Amino acid sequence: MAKTTTAQICLQFPLYALLFLVIFLGHADSQSLQDEEQAVLLRIKQYWGNPLLPSQWSTASNSTHCSWTWINCTDGSVTALSLFTSNITGKFPPFICDLKNLTTLVLGNNSITGEFPRAIYNCSKLEQLDLSLNYFIGTVPSDIYRLDKLTYLDLSSNNFSGEIPPTIGRMQRLTYLMLTNNLFTGSFPPEIGNLSDLLMLGLGYMSNFKPSSLPSNYTQLKKLKYLWIPRSNMIGEIPENIGDMVSLEQVDLSTNGLSGKIPSSLFMLKNLSILYLYNNKLSREIPQVVEAINLGVLDLSDNNLTGPIPEDFGNLTQLTGLSLFTNRFSGDIPESVGRLPSLMDLRLFDNDLSGTLPPDFGRYSPLREFQVATNRLTGKLPENLCYWGNLTGVVAFDNDLTGELPESLGNCSALLIVSVKNNRLSGNIPNGLWTSMNMSNFILGNNSFTGELPEKVSLKLYRLEINDNRFSGKIPVGISSWKTLVVFKANNNLLTGSIPQELTTLSRLTTLFLHHNQLTGSLPSDIVSWKSLSTLNLAQNQLSGPLPKKLGFLPSLTDLDLSENQFSGQIPSEFSFLRLNLLNLSSNHLSGVIPSEFDNLAYSNSFLNNPGLCAGSGLVNLRSCNFIPTKSNKISTQSLALIIALVVAVIILAFCTFLFVIRGCRKKHDLGSTWSITSFQMLNFTESGILSGLTESNLIGSGGTGKVYRVAVDHIGEVVAVKKIWNKGKLDERLEKEFTAEVKILSSIRHSNVVKLMCCLSKENSKLLVYEYLENRSLDRWLHSKNRPPDISAGFGTVLNVVLDWPKRMKIAVGAAQGLRYMHHDCVPPIVHRDIKSSNILLDSDFNAKIADFGLAKLLIMRGEPTAMSTVAGSFGYMAPEYAQSTRVNEKIDVYSFGVVLLELATGRQAKQGDEHTSLAEWAWRHVQEGNDIVEALDEEVKGPCYLDEMCSVFKLGIICSGTLPSSRPSMKEVVHILLRCGNQLAYGHFAPLLKNSEREGDLVEDNPSSLVTVV
Incomplete structure (x- = not known):
């Protein structure tokens, strides 16, 4: 027995020894692999810079590399490296595939540069690759199919160019393909239709694609x-057999050039929850046969769809959102739509529904x-709109609705906005609606509502418009509690009593309309709290007493109308401190001499029907003060003044005679210098009305190429801006070119975010451009004038102490971006x-932005082809580096300058105000590169918890x-899109339940950015 056992042991010993050797060697190999992988990771950290990757990545750490941040291991080996949003700069490490078992590599949302990294081919096991939101350039190589194990490929939001390689169609394992937002040319590769396992496809924002249809395959x-192809120059019809794509849940084909009918098979898609087809040219009616499907959101807005809304929409029992706005639908809204059980969002505005x-x-x-x-x-608003208590807004203006507001709205605490102006509604406002806790916009103008104003309103009320109704009674003293009110329009009502002192405590108020009421008494004397007030209209009341001197100290006041009242006494000299676009004191009982600042043609009709008033110059429609009896002790002074005036008149007469002779000589030689006027629209003024307003008192700006004047051109106070380019002799060639360029460009532009040119006047030594006048002038004035000494603001109005809040800044950014996108x-x-700079972005009374000053603009011969300029023009801090160095011009220099404007809006700093050695753009870049928190760079005066995300997004943009690299800058199309989306929780460049953006939607909610409509 013992011998047998010994023999067996002897025979088995080699087997045990071999097994031990295998285990030992396997352990050694495993340890060797771990050491190699750790060394690779540390090389990556060193390659990209130690501060950018976690300090945990260190040999000093007690843990293994598999426990390091952003690392995933399988069986002790690295299989996933996820460095999304890690502030990485530089190029792709050529040795990264020394991690031999890597299956997932995520490097999205960094600043990695260079061409497509061919070293990635060495990752033989790679299944998921994300290089999105970086600065890669060049073409995607045609042999990318070598990554044959990839299931996930995201190259979106880079600067890849050339055509999308058709060989992508050979990557049969792909389930996710995102190529959106690049510089690809060509069109949609049909070969992508061969990727039978594909779940998600993004080919959107390809503005350089040639117009082409969606491949039928x-x-x-x-x-x-998920099919996402917005803004990619897609034309033609939607394929008739799109219903064969039976798994579709989300489709976005918006803002293309699609035409024709909506195929009926689209309504057969059982899983479809989101459909975006807006901003195309689909022109047929919606099919009447719509089956009961599981639609969640149906958006067919912003097209040219016609006909009635089909009754069969009522079969869509899962529908939560129905958006058919901005089409040409007509007829009734089907009763069945009102009974949809899941409907939350209904948007049918801007149609022809009846x-x-x-x-x-x-x-x-x-x-x-x-x-x-x-x-x-017509008819009434539905009584049960807020039956479930979720209603955030009722937007029903510009209809022919009648009856009273639904009583249930008085118990609707979720309401943010009620806008029902321009209807025939009547009755009292429901109890509780005034004080609805979240109400910010209450717009009831031009109806027949009755009742009195309440003592208390919502603590969040921003805008109250009750104009053109039949409200009566006194303005309540409780109005002092309306602290958040910015716009108050109550004109054309039956209000009585005096204006309470409490009204003057509303420090945020910018617009106050109380004209055409029955108000009496004198104006409150203490109005210093109205620091934000820009427009005050109290005309057509029965107000009396003297004009308060403190009106002259309101820093933002630009429009003042106190006409058709019973004010008496002299016009306070303090009024001369105001920089008014509109002044109307007509039809009162004022007396004395008008302040000299108003003694010019710009105010010629501002003082009519005040028998006791006189003027010194005779330029306004008042009698001359020379014919008013004065005290004897002033006669000698008056006589002296008269003598001086006569001497000056003789000198002027002699000078005019000399000019007349010279003019006659010139005429003989065809050198006449009469003004020629070229108009670009119907004008209600003459050239004499313009010329008479070019006085120093009307000067509002000056620069290297001329001066700008504010000129009142008619009796109702219409004001224009006149830019004068003048030279002592014949206009030199540079200024002549600037004038010609500005006229040529502006006369052809028609866009709401570009300043409107009304006409031009010219003669050989002077040029005049007449623009629309923008009440709030330049963005620069609002952002930075509070930091200037008073003398710099001379001619531009009083130094502003009013902070431009973030919602207005965001509105300005979007508007200016839309103007540049159009250009x-x-x-x-x-x-x-x-x-482009903040002083060339002008603002109207509602803070809508308009691009101005095209004297330096240049028409490009071909899109994308740089054009050399003979000289460099621009402003320090805004000038793109390549433009300063080479004078090469393309659209990307404007993008650079606009980026600086965005930084100004986010930080409150000036373009040249980085630190003592750098501009704002350089300072902002270094601030981020050094790992500082973006929040620390934001403007302290406006940042708050509600706006931090938006402000950070604008700063990053x-x-x-x-x-510094032009190719890394987005186009203005992309900038507009990002700005409209930046306030939302969507991952840019990735699929998510996307809400459509609409520039038109913003019009529905007036000035309130945090309104009912969500803009993304």
Whole structure:
């Protein structure tokens, strides 16, 4: 027995020894692999810079590299490296694939540069690759199919160019393909239709694509759930067999050039929850046969769809949102739509709908948004709109609605906005609606509402418009509690009593309309709290007493109308401190001499029907003060003044005679210098009305190429801005070119965010451009004038102490970006401004931004082809580095300058105010590179918890736009899109349940950015 056991042991010993050797060697190999991987990770950290990757990545750490941040291991080996949003700069490490078992590599949202990294081919096991939101350039190589194990590929939001390689169609394992927001040319590769396992496809924001239709074989992608191709020059019709893509849940084909009908098969998609087809040219009616499907949101807005809304929409029992706005739908809204059980958001505004509203709206569904404005609807608003208590807004203005507001609105605490102006509604306001806790916009103008103003309103009320109604009674003293009110329009009502002192405590008020009421008594004397007030209209009342001197100290007042009252006494000399666009003191009982600052043609009709008033110059429509009897002790002074005036008159007469002779000589030689006027629209003024207003008292600005004047051109106070380019002799060649360029460009531009040129006047030694006048002048004045000494603001109005809040700044950023987008992408040929800066962004009374001063603009011959300029023009701090060095011009120099403007809006700093050695753009870039918190760079005067995300997003976008590499800067199309989205929780460049953005939607909610409509 013992011998047998010994023999067996002897025989088995080699086996045990071999097994031990295998285990030992395997452990050694495993340890060796871990050591190698750790060394690779540390090389990566060193390659990209130690401060940018976690301090935990260190040999001093007691843990293994598999426990380090952003590392995932399988069986002790690195399989995933995820460095999304890690502030990485530089190029792709060529040795990264020394991590031999790597299956997932995520490097998105960094600042990695260079061409597509071919070293990635060495990652033989790679299944997921994310290089999105970086600065890669060049083409995507045609042999990318070598990454044959990839299931996930995201190259979106880079600067890849050339055509999308058709060989991508050979990557049969792909389920996720995102190429959106690049500089690709060509068109949609049909080969992508071969990727039968694809679940998600993004080819959007390809502005350089040539116009082409969606390849028909894309309908073979039967597993595809998300199809995202907005803004990619897609034309033609939607494929008739799109219904074959049976798995589709989200489709975005918006802002393309699609035409034709909506195929009926689209309504057969059982899983479809989001459909965006807006801003195309789809022109047929919606099919009447719409099956009961599981639609969640249906958005067909901003097209040219016609005909009635199909009754069969009522079969869409899962529908939560229905957006058909900005089409040409007509007829009644189907009763069945009002009974949809899941409907939350209804947007039917801007159509030609008529008839009464279905009475069941809100009764069977948790209605949240109800927008039916700008139609021809009649009858009453549905009583049960807020039945479930979720309603945030009723937007129904510009219809023909009658009756009273629904009583249930008085108990609707979620309401943010009620806008029902321009209807025939009547009755009292429901109890509780005034004080609805979240109400910010209450707009009731031009109806027949009655009742009295309440003592208390919502603590969040921003805008109250009750003008053109039949409200009566006194303005309550409790108005002092309306602390958040910015706009108050109560004109054309039956208000009585005096203006209470409490009204003057509203420090945020910018607009106050109380004209055409029955107010009596004198004005409050203490009005210093009205520091934000820009427009005050108290005309057509029965107000009396003296004009308060403190009106002259209101720093923001630009429009003042106190006409048709019973004011008496002299006009306070303090009024001369105001820089008014409009002044009307007519039809009162004022007396004495008007202040000399108003003694010019700009105010010629500001003092009519005041028999006791006189003027010194005779330029205004008042009698001369020379014919008013004075005290004897002043006669000698008056006589002396008369003598001086006569001497001056003789000198002027002699000078005019000399000019007449010279003019006659010139005429003989065809050198006449009469003004020639070229108008670009109907004008209600003459050239004499313009010329008489070019006085120093009307000067509001000056620069290197001329002066700018504010000129009142008619009796109702219309004001224009006149830019004068003048030279002592014949206009030199440079100024002549600038004038010609500005006229040529502005006369052809028609956009709401570009300043409007009304006409031009010219003669051989002087040029005049007449623009619309923007009441709030330049953005620069609002952002930075509080930091200037008073003398610098002379001619531009009193130094502003009013802080431009963030919602207005965001509104200005979007408006200015839309103006530049129009110039770059919609004008043929495209226009480069060359001098974008905050002082060339003008603001109207509602803070809508308009691009101005095109004296330096340049028409490009071909889009994207740089054009050399003979001289460099621009402003320090805003000038793109490549422009300063090479004078090469394309749209990207405007993008750089606009990026600086965005940084100004976010930080409150001036463009040249980085630190003692750097500009704002350089300072902002270094601030981020050094790992500082962006929040620390934001303007302390406006940042708050509600706006931090938006402000940080705008700051980041400003850095991207002002990047030193032109190819890394986005187009203005992309900038507009990002600005409209930046306030939302969506990952840019990635699929998510996307809400459409609409520039038109903002019009529905007036001035309030935090309004009912969500803009993304």
